[in-house]
Amino acid sequence: MEAILKIEHLSKTLGSREILHDISFETYGGEVFGFLGPNGAGKTTLIKVVVGLLTLDTGKVTIAGKDLAKDFEAALANLGAIVENPEFYKFLSGYDNLLQFANMRGGVEKERIDEVVRMVGLENRIREKVGRYSLGMRQRLGVAQAILHRPKLLVLDEPTNGLDPAGIKDLRDVLKNLAHKEGVAVMVSSHLMSEMELMCDRVGVIANGVLRSVHPIEELVSAAGIGQEEFVFSVDDPEKGAEVLSHAFETEVKPNEEGKLDLTFPKEEAQTSLARANRILIESGISLYTVSKKENRRLEDVFIELTRGEGKQIG
Amino acid sequence: MAKFLRLVGNEWKKQFSRVATWIMLVLLVASTIFFAFFSGLSGRIFSSFYSEDIFWQSELEYNEQYVNEVDKEGNPTDYALDCQVRVAFYRYLIDHGVSPEDWRYITGLVMDMAEASVRGTQEEAARLTAIVEQQNVRAYYEWRLEQQIAAEPAYEAIYRWAADYLISHNVTPGNSDWRSGVVSDVMNAKIEIAKQERLLKEESADYSGSRYEKARNTELLGLYRLEHGQKSNPADAFDGRSSGDGFWDVMVSSLTLITLVGLICIVIGGSIVANEFSAGTIKFLLIAPVKRWKILTSKYVATLFIGAAASVAVFLLTFLLSLAFTGGADAFLPALSVKGGVVVKSSPYLRLLGLYLLAGVKVVVMTTLAFAVSSLVHSSALAIGISMFAYLAGNLIVTILQLMNLDFARYLIFANMDFAAILQKTTGFVHHSLPVAIVIVVLHMIVFLLTAWDGFVRREV
Known part of the structure; x- marks a missing residue:
């Protein structure tokens, strides 16, 4: 070309x-x-x-x-x-x-x-x-x-x-x-x-x-990790929820500052994983309020990473 | 070239889309009308309001009070006699309904008759009364000739030539017939020639070659006009004398308006570059596939074009107004002048064009200054301010330096833009010469244009 x-x-x-x-x-x-x-x-x-x-x-x-x-x-x-x-x-x-x-x-x-x-x-x-x-x-x-x-x-x-x-x-x-x-x-x-x-x-x-x-x-x-999808679970008992999900998905899940749980799944398995997470939470007697997909905030992170550490920015 | 003309067209369009430009042009047109009116029509209009005969009755009554004044011996005083003359004069005018345009009034014939009736012999009084009553032109000329010869016998031949011409050509005395004035000019010129020739022969120090030369020219021009029946000479208007029906007086007066055209050019030249910067539009101008110097040149050319167009508009408008005000009988007469002892004809339009161009020198130089400052500092206010000051105060600066006897002032640009004055040697500097003035102007133009070029083409935006 x-x-x-x-x-x-x-x-x-x-x-x-x-x-x-x-x-x-x-x-x-x-x-x-x-x-x-x-x-x-x-x-x-x-x-x-x-x-x-x-x-x-x-x-x-x-x-x-x-x-x-x-x-x-x-x-x-x-x-x-x-x-x-x-x-x-x-x-x-x-x-x-x-x-x-x-x-x-x-x-x-x-x-x-x-x-x-x-x-x-x-x-x-x-x-x-x-x-x-x-x-x-x-x-x-x-x-x-x-x-x-x-x-x-x-x-x-x-x-x-x-x-x-x-x-x-x-x-x-x-x-x-x-x-x-x-x-x-x-x-x-x-x-x-x-x-x-x-x-x-x-x-x-x-x-x-x-x-x-x-x-x-x-x-x-x-x-930027766009190959993965990140979900936010809002539950009645975040501590317990974190525990069962950590156990089920063999990864460390912790409630974030808002008391919600962040989980990341590979894109191709996102739906089945999401269904499985739902099931596990319900089976453990935890009420699930909402699940939402997180926007690609990490694209901005990549950008900042690529441009970071180069001194002060001038407006 | 077509592309360059499109650029100039763009600039033109931008200038004429601005309200400011139109306001300036409207003011120019208004000034043109004002000027044409006052240099052409005003005299006629005011003379129709003002007529001499309205004073005659009051003058008569005033003088009647003193006609009987006597001195100690009982004789009438001189003043009483003067009053008697004036009473006879005004009474005749009123009683016989003589108009202020009547040749008998204008030539002073009625006054001469009144004078004769009071102080002169009976015979003379009767003769003048007959001329006045019969309005006998021929008898008037003959009587005047006798008077002239009696006063200056040496010039008898000259007086006789004038009287013969006037009588044989049936010229009405006064100012209704143009030939009357020309004959009088020629007669006076002939007398001056005779006088100077006598002085020369006597080797007198009073002899003046230039007065002799001038009288010769007047005589030649007058005789030429009498021979060819040319009512007026447009060249007079260029020399500051009133000419014919005033058509050319109005035309020449329009030269003053070039000063206003200059002001318009300075405003446009001082803002045409700076405005692009202050409005931010310069970016769009400069990313066009056109080299910067071409853009700059198109702006310069557009500014000068507008000045030229405004000058043409002033000329055409003045021409039309002058035609309307004066009837334009003189519009197509040639200008007559004497070169090498021969009368030559030339076009007064060409001569006026030449004066327009000479007046344009100052306009172009000052506009270029505004343009240069504007492209250097990107501030239209500064550019217009500096150039206006130079344009309007330049002459004053030169005059002050001149009063201080500082001869170097003649090298200043302000002293060298009025080519017409330098040619006529009216600038007040003994050593002023046109070639030096041209060199000074050209050098300044080069500096201004290089400054403009440097400020615009090399500047990073």
Whole structure:
């Protein structure tokens, strides 16, 4: 597969501080690449270098085979982006804002503008002045301008900021569609692991300017113990319950601080194990109030583990 | 190139979507109308409100009080005689319904008649009364000729030439016929020429080559206009004299409005870059596949375009207003001037265009300054403030330095932007020269543009 975005040994110093250190990775058409890191890790700086807002000190950035430093216009012709907050000309309508971008790029027909406006669901408000848009609507307009010219690479910095849950889902669908159906290489940054899991095919983790690792999302998920399922039992007698369950499943079960019992089963045996645990509790004369499945909180733990111990985070 | 024009179009669209831009343009249009009105129409409107004849009756009554004043010997005093003259004068005007536009009033003929009836001989009084009663133009010219010759016999030939021309061409005296004024100018010029020639022959120190030259030119231009029947000379308006029906006076006055165009350019030039930074939109501008210097250049060009468009609008609006106010009979007359002893025709429009362009030098330099500061510090307030100050106070600074006899002031940029004044040598610096001014302006432009380029293209966002 051909790499759309290729970053080789990129370093960047702002003032006396090294923001990015020797970063190399590639993203491909048809995938959503997530760029994950705590605030201040260098995500925005990296994105600014890729979109041409900042120059790089050393290294090389190639977009669709064009070297950004040497062939600036040709490289950026294949890029669509939102950096930080989507800012528009407030005194122009949404449509006129899109026209501005279309004029700067060329080759964007009126039909394409209409199509993109429909895609992001702004067709009813597109003639209004942007000054009257909500943050969510500006985000949608931001996506519209980013994909207007059918770029091969789409870079979005914290794209879900300010969106409501429905908006986040819409955006996710739009991005997945672009990647999986139209073969666009999408790169998003975020500091939220859960968001990445739902959106990305591959995730690169950055901390303190160093790229720690790049994994397919499945790898991260299994590393986070997603192959297992964790259940929380709420019973009338936690001490006794812990004792019988420890005995039955040959593992140490202790009531947690809320007086509930946590149990982890391998995913494939989860249902039978759960049934067995129920039976054992009832046979032992313990009343079972509720059993609930625990969300993958440990994905966040993996994230913290990957980025931990690298000094203070800067907001 | 098409892409660059689209960029300029983008900037244009943004500027014209702002309320501030429209407010400035409306003010410019209002000022243009105001200027055209006051330099063209006001004279006519006020003269129709104000008519001299409303004072005649009161003047008559006032003077009648003193006609019988006598001195110790019982003779009428001089003042009483003056009053008698004025009483006769106003009474005639009122009784015969002479209008203030009547040539007999304007040329002073009625006054001469009144004077003769009080102080002159009976014969002279009768002669003048006949001329006035019969409105005899020819007799008037003949009488005036006699007066002129009696006063200055040396110039008899010149006076005779004027009278012959006026009589043979049936020129009405006063100011209703343009030829009357031209003949008078030519006559005075001929007298001046004769005077200077005599001084030259006497090797007198009073001889003035420039006055001689000027009189020669006036004579040539006057004769040319009489010969070709050209009512007025638009060139007069450019030299600060009123010309013909005032069409060109209004047109030339529109040059003042270029100062306002300059203010608009400074406001736009000082904010066109800084606003992108303060609104955060700069990011979207810079991630477009367009090199930064092209974006910067498109903004600069758009600013200058708006200035040029505003100047064209001022010109066209003034043209239409001037046509409406004056009737525009002079609109298509050539400007006449004398070069090497020959009258040459030129287009006053081209001449005005030249003056517009010269006035534009200062606008462009100050706009570029605003642009440079704006792209360096990303603050429109600072950029506009600095440039406005330089634009409006620059001349004052130069004048103060000049008063302190500091000759180096002529190397300041403020002293070198008015090319028209430097050409006419009216800047007050003896050694001012256009080539030096051009070098100074070009050097400043280079510094400003490099500053703008450095602030925008190399800055990391």
